[in-house]
Amino acid sequence: MAVVGHDRGTRRRALGISVCLCLLALLTGSCTGSFEGSARAEDAPLDPRIQKIMDKPVYRYGQFGLLVVDPATGRTITSLNPERLFVPGSTTKLFTVSTAWDTFGSDHRTTTPVYAQGPVTDGTLDGNLVLVAQGDLTMGGRTKPDGTLDYRPVDHTYADAVPGYATLTPENPLAGLNSLAEQVRSSGITHVNGDVVIDDRLFAPDPALVTDPTPIIINDNLIDILSTPTQPGQQATFTWRPQTARNKVSYHVMTVAKGKPTAITAEVGADGVIAVTGTLAADAKPWLVTAPVTDPAAFARTAFIEALDRAGVSVAATPTGPDPAPPAKAPSGDPVARLVSAPFSQEATLILKVSHNLGADLLVCLLAVQRGSRDCEDGFASIKAFNDKVGVDPAQASQADGQGGVDGDAFTPRAFIPLLKYWTTTPEAAQFREALPILGSSGDLALVGTDSPAKGKVFAKTGTRAAGNSLTGQVLVTARAMAGYLDTGDGRYLPFVVVFNDALVDSTDGVLSIAADIAQISALLQEDNTAASASGAASASR
Known part of the structure; x- marks a missing residue:
């Protein structure tokens, strides 16, 4: 510590x-x-x-x-x-x-809009889709069916500070982006002949705030890797989320005998590969570690393009590219999709x-x-x-x-x-x-x-x-x-x-x-x- x-x-x-x-x-x-x-x-x-x-x-x-x-x-x-x-x-x-x-106020909600910049002809948007980030903390990724936000006694954001205690909520951290993508498809857009832009100009980075808040946040700007022991001498099994094309996992965690020390680390390389290494005791519970999302806007862009693809909307731009510069003038008019947050x-x-x-x-x-x-x-x-x-x-x-x-x-x-x-x-x-x-x-x-x-x-x-x-x-x-x-x-x-x-x-x-x-x-x-x-x-x- x-x-x-x-x-x-x-x-x-x-x-x-x-x-x-x-x-x-x-x-x-x-x-x-x-x-x-x-x-x-x-x-x-x-x-x-x-x-x-x-x-x-x-x-x-x-x-x-x-x-x-x-x-x-x-x-x-x-x-x-x-x-x-x-x-x-x-x-x-x-x-x-x-x-x-x-x-x-207790009832305040944040609305995150998506704008289509350009004409739409026969389902094709000749221009960009722009998601204007508004500082929604959860982006639908913790919302339960009753509209409340889910949490656990030890949050996944503390997985590395308190090893072995943090657990995950069951909600899909990409749920909000999935909803936005489905709304884009329902608006009549089936192809984006342009790019997807995350407009994150709401506020400037502040290095004095050490958690580095950003206008767009997906899964608390973390990748979760959950390891489960197998038999001593065998590699543990794992799941990870949210999965996007921006990251891959290189996994080398060995199951060791019951009672032996558990120590797992996750480090993100420059190529986006998350190296997960360590040992996991055979009698340990599933063990959570996290890796940081190094570029939240670019990550959200990739995740949104993939959500659009799942919803039946293709995008001409490469999903893993950088987040393009936002338009000089802030988008206006009626958005093609909106994500409304839980109440404050x-x-x-x-x-x-x-x-x-x-x-x-x-x-x-x-x-x-x-x-x-x-x-x-x-x-x-x-x-x-x-x-x-x-x-x-x-x-x-x-x-x-x-x-x-x-x-x-x-x-x-x-x-x-x-x-x-x-x-x-x-x-x-x-x-x-x-x-x-x-x-x-x-x-x-x-x-x-x-x-x-x-x-x-x-x-x-x-x-x-x-x-x-x-x-x-x-x-x-x-x-x-x-x-x-x-x-x-x-x-x-x-x-x-x-x-x-x-x-x-x-x-x-x-x-x-x-x-x-x-x-x-x-x-x-x-x-x-x-x-x-x-x-x-x-x-x-x-």
């Missing part, structure tokens, strides 16, 4: 591993801490069970922050270092997604549930576009405006990307509270809350707290940053955090934040252990506040 950094202007940004590590109910690790900050005299003391977790040796040199607030009264219920800046990891996405949700609330749910880094950075660019700019950096002005609107103290918030993976991201626990309180006052309160991962139930918290009394009652965005330590070979867990709501069972949803920074662990399991500890602290906060609510209600009834 290495940190990769680069400079842009005067800002230093580094790529962290903002991973949705939620997986195993492994409970080891913690830190020392004392109850301090803005806690008031009437606040309940820190639960000894929480203090016991925090006193674990692994947390000795790090720091915790805790905050629970009653949104109705503003009273601080639990507080520890509430106004100290912490590395937030992917809890940063709360600010990005909230701004976009508030700006675009679904895209927000996907981003929050699985901690979708590319999607969160994409929102920064789309916010810039909404402001009339092609420069993604202008999207931060919208985030700042939202923070001002809800009352976030600018002295307690620093944000330099959309997803929480760079060094410019830092927030105090207190900074989250105005945002979380804001959503409790809106008609979308329940929708926003349920878009978050839910302890023991959904998103990247689905596999944690499944036996906890707090299962289904902690709604929280998670965040993790981890980096390699070349000095000792360990992993530095820069951050593990959760921020969201505690359901106290009396109709109240208390905003809360739990964050820890800086511990050294020996392996990925140690990172997962810290994630489980933070989840356990959140569960204990929920239990304590539920008990307090019940006690208060009982006293009031006497």
